Amino acid sequence: MKQIFTTAILILFSLPLMAQNQSQSFVQNDALNFNRSTQTLLSGATSYGGFGSLIYGVSHINGQSVFMDGRRFGLIINIRPEHSINLVYANYRSGSDFDPASWNIGNVTQPQMEMSYSGFELEYVNRTRNLVHFGGQLLIGSGSIQFDNRNILVEKTKDNWLAIQPGINVNLNVTTWMRISAGGFYRFAQNVNLEGTSDQDLSGFSALFGIRFGHF
Numbered sequence: 001m002k003q004i005f006t007t008a009i010l011i012l013f014s015l016p017l018m019a020q021n022q023s024q025s026f027v028q029n030d031a032l033n034f035n036r037s038t039q040t041l042l043s044g045a046t047s048y049g050g051f052g053s054l055i056y057g058v059s060h061i062n063g064q065s066v067f068m069d070g071r072r073f074g075l076i077i078n079i080r081p082e083h084s085i086n087l088v089y090a091n092y093r094s095g096s097d098f099d100p101a102s103w104n105i106g107n108v109t110q111p112q113m114e115m116s117y118s119g120f121e122l123e124y125v126n127r128t129r130n131l132v133h134f135g136g137q138l139l140i141g142s143g144s145i146q147f148d149n150r151n152i153l154v155e156k157t158k159d160n161w162l163a164i165q166p167g168i169n170v171n172l173n174v175t176t177w178m179r180i181s182a183g184g185f186y187r188f189a190q191n192v193n194l195e196g197t198s199d200q201d202l203s204g205f206s207a208l209f210g211i212r213f214g215h216f
Helices: 002-037
Strands: 047-061 064-079 083-094 113-126 132-147 158-173 178-190 204-215
Touching: 047 083, 047 178, 064 113, 064 204, 083 132, 113 158, 158 204
Parallel strands: none
Antiparallel strands: 047 064, 047 204, 064 083, 083 113, 113 132, 132 158, 158 178, 178 204
16 A cells, blocks of 8 residues: 555656656757748858949930940849849949930030939849849939030039939840840939939930849
8 A cells, every 4th residue: 555655656746747848849849840841031042143244225315315334243142043132233324425405595505415323223033043034123323414515604514313223124144154134224313403404304214235244
């Protein structure tokens, strides 16, 4: 009888310890399963690269078709095989001069104008390893508009403005280190204050072609 009573006491004291060990085991298994099933944006599959790009195209400025050229330099973040994010510094400029949209200063000969703008771009590229793939980008920066002849007798010959340019593009992998791209973009110009042009006149569509060199 004494032996049975002692055994019962030992069982009663051991039950809480057994329950605690089992609870810890469940927590560890749940944490392990959670880590195995959770997918994160930045993981071990992330890789990095970079590129430089030459840009050529045509844009609508002051109601005219104007030749454009530019440069882009970017850091590539490859997130899994399907997605890439590019952090880019870009500069665009008019490769040819253009006329003012209007001219109301009668005693001054109408001058030619030139424009440039630059800023940081955020670009998303889908399925970057495919031969042909698509992307979209957004530039936010600033620009300048000025008269080609800075010596004309007007109160102001140059002005700075805010540039916002969204766009989409299609890319072709030529080699592992070279790609070509073509796309359509729209430039929003804000706070333009110069004779012969305006926000609406500097805003317009662009068709741009690029050649990219780098480690993708």
